[in-house]
Amino acid sequence: MAAGLTLADVDLLDHDLFAEREPWDVFELLQREAPVHWQAGPEPGDGFWNVTRYDDVVHVLKNARLFSSEANGAAQIEWMEPDVLEARRNFMETDAPRHTAWRRQFARDFTPRAVAAYEDTIRRLTVQTIDAALARGDELEFVHDIAAVIPIRALGHMLGVPEEHLDRLVALGDRMIIDTDPEIAHVLAGSPEAEEFKYLPFGSEAAVEMSALGRPMLHARRTKPTDDVLSILANMRIDDALLDDVALDNNFALFVVAGNETTRQGMALGLLQLIENPWAMDALRADPALYPTAVDELLRLASPVWHFRRTATADTEIRGVRIAAGQRVVVWFAAANRDPDAFADPHRMVLTRKRDEHAAFGRGGPHFCLGAHLARLELTVMLQELLARVGRIEVIAPPRRLRSNFTNGLKELRIRVERA
Ligand code: HEM
Incomplete structure (x- = not known):
C-alpha cells in the first residue's frame, strides 16, 4: 500500500490514479475500513457510494428494482441530466419490464x-492476425497488433458489419469509451468542448460518424433482413413499434463499445498476467483441459471493467450504511474480484479456481454481460x-496504461517472443 494512504485520500474520479497503476491498495483500504464508502463530489449532494466488497456488489446487481439502471444510467459515475439521459438511452439503461x-x-x-457456431471463423481470423504479427518479427506491440484486431472482427461477423468498416469502427469506439485519455479522445469528457456532443450516444463527438456508418446498414436490414444481430436490432419491436433512428444509433454504439475494448483488455491484461506467471503458460500447454477455468481466472485478475453505476430507487441499507433514494451507487467489479472474503489469496493466480464466480462480467443480475x-x-x-506458436514471452518496455477509471487496460504492451 502507498505509505500513509487514508480514506481522506481516496478519489476514485481521479483517472490519473488508474493510469499510474491498478490501485489494489486503495480498494483494500476501502474493503477494510469503508466497504460502503461515500465519496463527496464538488457540489453539495453530488457525491456517490463506492461498493467494493464482492457480496455487496452482487447484492446491488441482483436487486435491480432497488438499484436501477433506468433512473439515471447504468455505467458512468457522472450524474446525467434527464434530457441527456433520454437522448442517449440504450437498452442497458433500462429496467424490467x-x-x-x-x-x-x-x-x-x-x-x-x-456463439460456438462462430468458433471456426474466430479461429481463422485469430490465426491470420497472430501470423501476420509474428511475420513482422519477434518484437510486437501486443495491444495494437493482436488484441485490438480480433474482437472487432469477431463482433463484426456477429453484427453483420462488412470488413471494410471495421478499422474505422474500432477507432470511433475507442474515442467513445476512452474519453478521458488525451492520447485517444479527440474531445475530453467534461471539457467545455464536450458540451456540444452531450445529446449524442455516449456524449461523444465520434458518435456523428458512427451513426453515419451504422444507420444505412440498419435501414438496409429493414428491407432485406439477414440472420445477423443488426437485423435483430433493425427489426425488433418495442411497445409494438420499430425503433426510431436515435434508438438505432444508441444501441448500435452500445454493441460496438461493449464488445471491443473490454475483450481487447481481457486479452492484453490476461496475457500480461500469464507473462508474470510463466508456470501458468506451461500448465496450459501441458493440460489444455485447464482452459475453461484458466480463462475465467485471467478475467478475474484482469477485470477489464472497473465499475458500473446504479441509482437507488428507495431508501435502503448496505452493511448497515444508510443509502437514500436517488443516490448513486458505484459497484467496483475489479475490487470485488480481489475480495479476500470471496477469493482466498485473491492476488494469486489459481488456474483451477471455480469457473464463473467472478464479477468481471457482472454477477447474478439481469444485465449480466x-x-x-x-x-x-x-x-x-x-x-x-x-x-502454440511461441515459447517464452517477455515484456520489453513498461506497459502503458489507459487513463480511465472505467476501462482497466493497456494502450501499449511491448513484448518479445521466442519461437516455439
Ligand atoms: C472480456 C470482455 C468483456 C467484459 C469484461 C464485459 C463486461 C461487462 C460488464 C461488467 C457488464 C455489466 C454487467 C452488469 O451490469 O451486471 C456488461 C454488460 C454488457 N456487455 Fe459485456 N463485457 C465483455 C465483452 C462483451 C462482448 C464481446 C459483448 C458483445 C456484444 C458485450 C456486450 C455487452 C452488453 C450488450 C451488455 C449490457 C447487457 C444488459 O444490460 O443487459 N460484452 N459487460
Whole structure:
C-alpha cells in the first residue's frame, strides 16, 4: 500500500490514479475500513457510494428494482441530466419490464451454443492476425497488433458489419469509451468542448460518424433482413413499434463499445498476467483441459471493467450504511474480484479456481454481460493459437496504461517472443 494512504485520500474520479497503476491498495483500504464508502463530489449532494466488497456488489446487481439502471444510467459515475439521459438511452439503461423485452430479442444470438457456431471463423481470423504479427518479427506491440484486431472482427461477423468498416469502427469506439485519455479522445469528457456532443450516444463527438456508418446498414436490414444481430436490432419491436433512428444509433454504439475494448483488455491484461506467471503458460500447454477455468481466472485478475453505476430507487441499507433514494451507487467489479472474503489469496493466480464466480462480467443480475460467452471464446482461441506458436514471452518496455477509471487496460504492451 502507498505509505500513509487514508480514506481522506481516496478519489476514485481521479483517472490519473488508474493510469499510474491498478490501485489494489486503495480498494483494500476501502474493503477494510469503508466497504460502503461515500465519496463527496464538488457540489453539495453530488457525491456517490463506492461498493467494493464482492457480496455487496452482487447484492446491488441482483436487486435491480432497488438499484436501477433506468433512473439515471447504468455505467458512468457522472450524474446525467434527464434530457441527456433520454437522448442517449440504450437498452442497458433500462429496467424490467422494458429491459427484459429488449434483452430477450438478442439473447438467442449470444448463448454458448450460438456463439460456438462462430468458433471456426474466430479461429481463422485469430490465426491470420497472430501470423501476420509474428511475420513482422519477434518484437510486437501486443495491444495494437493482436488484441485490438480480433474482437472487432469477431463482433463484426456477429453484427453483420462488412470488413471494410471495421478499422474505422474500432477507432470511433475507442474515442467513445476512452474519453478521458488525451492520447485517444479527440474531445475530453467534461471539457467545455464536450458540451456540444452531450445529446449524442455516449456524449461523444465520434458518435456523428458512427451513426453515419451504422444507420444505412440498419435501414438496409429493414428491407432485406439477414440472420445477423443488426437485423435483430433493425427489426425488433418495442411497445409494438420499430425503433426510431436515435434508438438505432444508441444501441448500435452500445454493441460496438461493449464488445471491443473490454475483450481487447481481457486479452492484453490476461496475457500480461500469464507473462508474470510463466508456470501458468506451461500448465496450459501441458493440460489444455485447464482452459475453461484458466480463462475465467485471467478475467478475474484482469477485470477489464472497473465499475458500473446504479441509482437507488428507495431508501435502503448496505452493511448497515444508510443509502437514500436517488443516490448513486458505484459497484467496483475489479475490487470485488480481489475480495479476500470471496477469493482466498485473491492476488494469486489459481488456474483451477471455480469457473464463473467472478464479477468481471457482472454477477447474478439481469444485465449480466450479454457477450460473456463470445468474449471467453475469443480469449481462449487467442491464447491457444498464440501459445502454440511461441515459447517464452517477455515484456520489453513498461506497459502503458489507459487513463480511465472505467476501462482497466493497456494502450501499449511491448513484448518479445521466442519461437516455439
Ligand atoms: C472480456 C470482455 C468483456 C467484459 C469484461 C464485459 C463486461 C461487462 C460488464 C461488467 C457488464 C455489466 C454487467 C452488469 O451490469 O451486471 C456488461 C454488460 C454488457 N456487455 Fe459485456 N463485457 C465483455 C465483452 C462483451 C462482448 C464481446 C459483448 C458483445 C456484444 C458485450 C456486450 C455487452 C452488453 C450488450 C451488455 C449490457 C447487457 C444488459 O444490460 O443487459 N460484452 N459487460
